[in-house]
Amino acid sequence: MKQYQPLYLKYRPQKLSELIGQEVVTKTLSNAITYNKIVHAYLFCGPRGTGKTSTARILAKSLNCEKGTTIDPCGKCVSCVSITQGNSLDVIEIDAASHRKVEDAEDLINRVNLGTYGSRFKIYIIDEVHMLTDHAFNALLKTLEEPPKNVIFILATTEEYKVIPTIISRCQKLDFKPVFQNDLEKRINYIAAQEKINIDETIIKFISKRSRGCLRDAVSLLDQISVLQEENKVIEPKEVFELFGTVDRTILFKLVSAVLTFSREESINLAEDLVKSGKDIAELYKNLLELIIDLAKAKIDSKYKKELSQELNNDLAVLNKIEHNHFLKIIDRLQDSQTKLRFALSQELQFMVEIMSMIDEDFLVSTTDLQKRIEKLEGRNSEPAVGRIGDTAKGQENVTMVKRKSEEQNVISASQHISESTNAMEHADTPARRYADTTDLDMLWKNIIGLIESNPTKTLLMQSESYLISLSEDVVEIGVSKDMFLPRLEHDTKKKEMILNSAKQASGKEPKIIKYRFLPRKLEQNSFESTPAVKTNDSEDGNFSSEAKISYKSKIEESSFQSDDLTGAIKNLLGAKEID
Ligand SMILES: [Zn+2]
Structure with missing residues (x-):
């Protein structure tokens, strides 16, 4: 039995003219070969799967083909065949991502000065060149x-900014672009026809969308889909969606329409059906986001609207009623929620909560925009700076604060809002917990940010929805609501220094260390306003995220969550809001 050859290998381009969607690269290299203007070092930059390595091999073949240097290598001579098979003695491929040993670098130097094994050129293809060790880089x-x-030398990288300028300046740089959807679709159509894979337009669109400009991914997807092929049959989109756990876009569109028009009952029912069908929630978020972005695009692009209208089998009249801002708000909300998904105790529950929040009548009037936050931080807002940044006015009314003199501990301590429910007050009486006036901390934080001179640092602190947990003689403890910003804050000593300086000026204390804690403030605040997620001890383990989870968990337990009674659980969770 003949071994199955993956389609992406079988349909790998063999000459420059066969490259897909890289016109500039094709033209530049073709001209260089034709007019004998080959330079001694190339740097191929661009996202993965756009043809960098394939192009490097094609270039090698074009230069070393036994028929002579040509843009049309024969593909049959010893040189061409050995390059295709990856065993040419004169074409040395190094994958810096997997070979990072010192010996490789020395090997490289030694072999460079040896003559060729009969070819015109000795060609080094170094993939992911930015990952070479310092030693190898110097060599x-x-x-x-x-x-x-x-x-x-043909160097390739997916992360150009990591390649040092002295290397870049010695190379001719060629940029590989993500392949256009149209080009991807044409290619998939072609390969499907060659391989007798019967797929329709919907599936081709699905492949091109999902592969996001990466030709290799697109062809691999087609490969996976081809297993569904039975003799004399057309592969149904439904089968493909099932294979990848993707939600049918027409069903998803119903949910989005319901959410956009605040049709509460319909939204909940549709969302619940999706959750119950056992769809992967992360995939669901992804699909939902893609569709909403497509709809937002269709609202401003009439040509695209026609296309989408056909795909979804709907006239999309609903778009006329929706403000662009509404889309942005939902996209923002879903992206935010998506990043928190891995911390969720129940992803299904979080998904339902998000849907609930988006059909809440207050959804569009919430004051959590970045703009508002900036205004508040800059003091342009006339509202008193009580409570947390981004609090809704409604939230503030419901909040009472238990105060405690911070001087007693010489630490301005972490503070939380507590609702007036007796339950919360009982918690507050527990000796291990401590509260203080949030005004102190938020005012202080506002001042600290105000004193920072670097705008990027200010922006980063605001984008990450940071806030002050405590400030003592030694330590500034900063809470960060969005963990994606954490690495940028933690690994930047310059930023830390600036924050420390401002903290010193603003507080009169002499803190020397900054500690960041990932503790999403919004999670407890917006979704579970009555939950006092309280720092329960003073130990330095800083296990804040698990505390956030505990409060989440207890809330779920309280609402006696059962998967078959999602709606009921959600209602309990959100304070038994009536769904009309
Ligand atoms: Zn040849």
Whole structure:
């Protein structure tokens, strides 16, 4: 039995003219070969799966083909065949991502000065060149400074900004672009026809969308879909969606329409059906976001609207009633929620909560926009700076604060809002818990940010929805609501220094260390306003996220959550809001 060859290998381009969607690269290299203007080092930059390695091999073949240097290598001579098979002695491929040992670098230097094994050129293809060790990088740099005759380097990287400028300046740089959807679709159509895979327009669109400009992914998807092929049958979109756990877009559209028009009962029912069908929630978020972005695009692009209208089998009249801002709000909300998904105790529950919040009549009037936050931080807002940044006015009315003199501990301590429910007050009486006036901390934080001179640092602190947990003689403890910003804050000593300086000026204390804690403030605040997620001890383990989870969990337990009674659980969770 003949071994199955993956389609992406079988349909790998073999000459420059076969490259898909890289016109500039094709033209530049073709001209260089035709007019004998090959340079000794190329740098191929661009996202994965756009043809960098394939192009490097094609270039190698074009230069070393036994028929002579040509844009049309024969593909049959010893040189061409050995390059295709990856065993040419004169074409050395190094994947820096998987070979990061020092020996490789030394090997590289040693072999550079040896002659070729009969080919015109000795060609080095170094993939993911930004991942070379410092040692190897230096060796490469030295070689590039005085390249031996007949040696050509083809460097490739997905992360150009990590390649040092001295390397870039010694290479001719070529940019590989994500492949356009149209080009992807044409290619998929072609391969499907060659392979007798019967798929319709919907599936082709599905493939091109899902692969996001990565040709290799697109062809691999087609490969996976081909297993559904039975003789004399057309593959149904439904089968494909099931194979990938993707939600049928026409069903998803019903949910989005219901949410956009605040049809509460319909939204809940549709969302519940989706959850019950056992769809992967992360995939569901992804699909939902894609569709909403498509709809937002259709609202301003009439040509695209026609296309989408056909796909969804709906006239999309609903779009006329929706403000653009409404889309942005939902996209923002879903993205935010998506990043928190992995911390959720129940992803299904979180999904339902998000849907509930988006059909809440207050959804569009909430004051949590970045703009409002900036105004507040800059003091332009006339509202008293009580409570947390981003609090809704409604939230503030419901909040009472238990105060405690911070001087007693010489620490301005972490503070939380507590609702007036007796339950919360009981918690507050527990000796291990401590509260203080949030005004102190938020005012202080506002001042600290105000004193920072660097705008990027200010913006980063605001984007990450940071807030002050405590400030003592030694330590500034900063809460961060969005964990995606955490690495950028934690690994930047310059930013830390600036924050420390401002903290010193603003507080009169002499803190020396900054500690960041990932503790989403919004999670407890917006979704579970009555839950006092309280720091229960003073230990330095900083296990805040688990505390956030505990409060989440207890809330779920209180509402006696059962998967078959999602709506009931959600109602309990959100304070038994009536759904009309
Ligand atoms: Zn050849």
